[in-house]
Amino acid sequence: MKFKYSLILGLALLNVQVFAQKWTKPSTTTSNYPATVARPKLVVGLVIDQMRWDYLYRFYDRYSKGGFKRLINDGFSAENTFIPYTPTYTACGHTSIYTGSVPAINGIIGNNWYDPELGRDVYCSEDRDVKTVGSSTRAGEMSPKNMLVTTIGDELRLATNFRSKVIGISQKDRGSILPAGHSANAAYWYDGGTGDWITSTYYMQTLPTWVSDYNKKKVANDFYAKNWNTLYPISTYIQSTADDKPYEGKFKGESTSAFPHKLTDAIGKNYDLIRSTPYGNTMTFDLSKIAIKEEKLGQTGNTDFLAISCSSTDYVGHQFGPNSIEIEDTYLRLDKDLEDFFNYLDKTLGKGNYLFFLSADHAVAHVPGFMKENKLPGGLVSNSKLRKGIDSIMVNQFKLQKSVITVMNNEVYFDHSVIDEKKANFAEIKQATVNYLRKQESIADAVDLQIMNTSTIPEEIRKRITNGYNARRSGDIYFILKPNWFDGGETGTTHGAWYPYDSHIPLVFMGWKVKPGKTNQTHYMTDIAATLAAMLHIQMPSGSVGSPITELTHQ
Structure with missing residues (x-):
């Protein structure tokens, strides 16, 4: 009986060795793999x-x-x-x-x-x-x-x-x-x-x-x-x-x-x-x-x-x-x-x-x-007039002089040093600005960029504003113009x-x-x-x- 088990074990080990040799033997067939990474001669972006x-x-x-x-x-x-x-x-x-x-x-x-x-x-x-x-x-x-x-x-x-x-x-x-x-x-x-x-x-x-x-x-x-x-x-x-x-x-x-x-x-x-x-x-x-x-x-x-x-x-x-x-x-x-x-x-x-x-x-x-x-909606807005309106609120409501640095790229930039010096409530300043902008004929909505997730704007618009907001370079308030309204003159057009x-x-x-x-x-x-x-x-x-x-x- 012992001999029988030894014979079976020996045959099993032999099969394992043959199997291993079969799969480790180098292939004699030619590889079809490319010799180099395939790339075009030139890429042209227009x-x-x-x-x-x-x-x-x-x-x-x-x-x-x-x-x-x-x-x-x-x-x-x-x-x-x-x-x-x-x-x-x-x-x-x-x-x-x-x-x-x-x-x-x-x-x-x-x-x-x-x-x-x-x-x-x-x-x-x-x-x-x-x-x-x-x-x-x-x-x-x-x-x-x-x-x-x-x-x-x-x-x-x-x-x-x-x-x-x-x-x-x-x-x-x-x-x-x-x-x-x-x-x-x-x-x-x-x-x-x-x-x-x-x-x-x-x-x-x-x-x-x-x-x-x-x-x-x-x-x-x-x-x-x-x-x-x-x-x-x-x-x-x-x-x-x-x-x-x-x-x-x-x-x-x-x-x-x-x-x-x-x-x-x-x-x-x-x-x-x-x-x-x-x-x-x-x-x-x-x-x-x-x-x-x-x-x-x-x-x-x-x-x-x-x-x-x-x-x-x-x-x-x-x-x-x-x-x-x-x-x-x-x-x-x-x-x-x-x-x-x-x-x-x-x-x-x-x-x-x-x-x-x-x-x-x-x-x-x-x-x-x-x-x-052609009886289609659209119109013009003046960033300079928007700035004057915000400046007026800052002076009359918050007693702040020259607190608005600029209005550009649909954003309002405040001078934080002026606001800090007067110990004014920045959250209230931003909310007053948002309220003013929302009342303008040309503007669909406005948001405080720091708390945009709490604004009730459509998610698609929120994502696009977020993707355009750089924490170290962007302003404080973003305003969304109505369709086909933009800052410009009586002739020509623009984008943004x-x-x-x-x-x-x-x-x-x-x-x-x-x-x-x-x-x-x-x-x-x-x-x-x-x-x-x-x-x-x-x-x-x-x-x-x-x-x-x-x-x-x-x-």
Whole structure:
């Protein structure tokens, strides 16, 4: 019996050894694993300043096959993409797209803001420790130092041990600097005082030869020589209002807002004027193509990143409004610029070798005059008058002089030192301010930012205000304007509200690993950086709160 059990045990041990040898024996088959991490040659981010989502379809019938139509039909469109914070301004939008973050975290709470710690107004990309490179003006005293988090470009640089190149290009300094990030190789922006593209000593000590050579051409003069008339017969612009409207802004020296717009008088003089014409976008694309060529972007074996922002759409939109013939013509010309740029990318890098996305930093409100003309709600508010009203309450009710520092970005900033010195009850001061604001015709509601969770405002609005509130940079009271009300003049328009007309933006990906299609699932501006990080297999930016849009990629 003992022998029988020993035999059974011996056979069992033999089977275990055979099993172990079978599974530990090295495989002789060839691995199908990729040798390297798959990434595109180049990532191109294009932010269209002030582009409403509906512009993708409003002018669709007039777009060429190779521009917006190609993007929409060959790419993947997240049709229901929103900005998840307020205020919806340029600097905030560019920052949030590339950081996947919100102003509460990234610190860029406006184009300008009052900084309580510094005791002065701050411009989003100002840097008094750097100098202009490329001109003799102060337009280059800029850097990304006010941005508190990394961008997707920074993370790409980190992931490749800084072999990847990252460059930002925009007419606006904030449109190139903030997207490019802290570790960017370069950011270039336009100096309207000289007609030159410039940078700062944050990036380099001298301009590259290719930028200097482009500046020598003073190409703005060539565009001015063409003047600005409609691309097609003006009678075909059926998606716009009549040409000359009293609520549209005029160019200096013109008696009406109607076409044609004479630009020849600006030759050699007013280089800033090109920003307010579609030619500013064309110039931006021209410089971007030169950058790809001269910097060999996407052509060195590393994944590079080019962040472009077209700013002329914003300038034209502010002056004439979203229903003007000027804005329709600007987008029809932008469509041709886009087609030309896609063709250049195809020729230089090859279809499918680059990843492209288009979005906007914000959208825009209809002009109040247009709204009134068409029996739609809207109007104007004066921040200066609101401040005077609050000042009056502070003096009459609380005996406080000069206690209101400013009213900006829909926020009221109080001078805490004045209030502390008088030992006034700050809670009562804020409640009195909220009560006053709620009585104004233009205002829907107002909240104390310190106790916002106790306010009876809709949760969606609460979240957006919270996402826009930075504890060290924001004010004390936030007021919510009624739909299509804003601080402005009798002509033109602006943006900044949480409402869909300001916060519903386009988001379309095209190219490398992107499958054509659409989704009407709700996504947010902050999802862009997270999506890029997932596709590139790199870490998302340090302040990212977004989620990848997984449905746009091939499995």
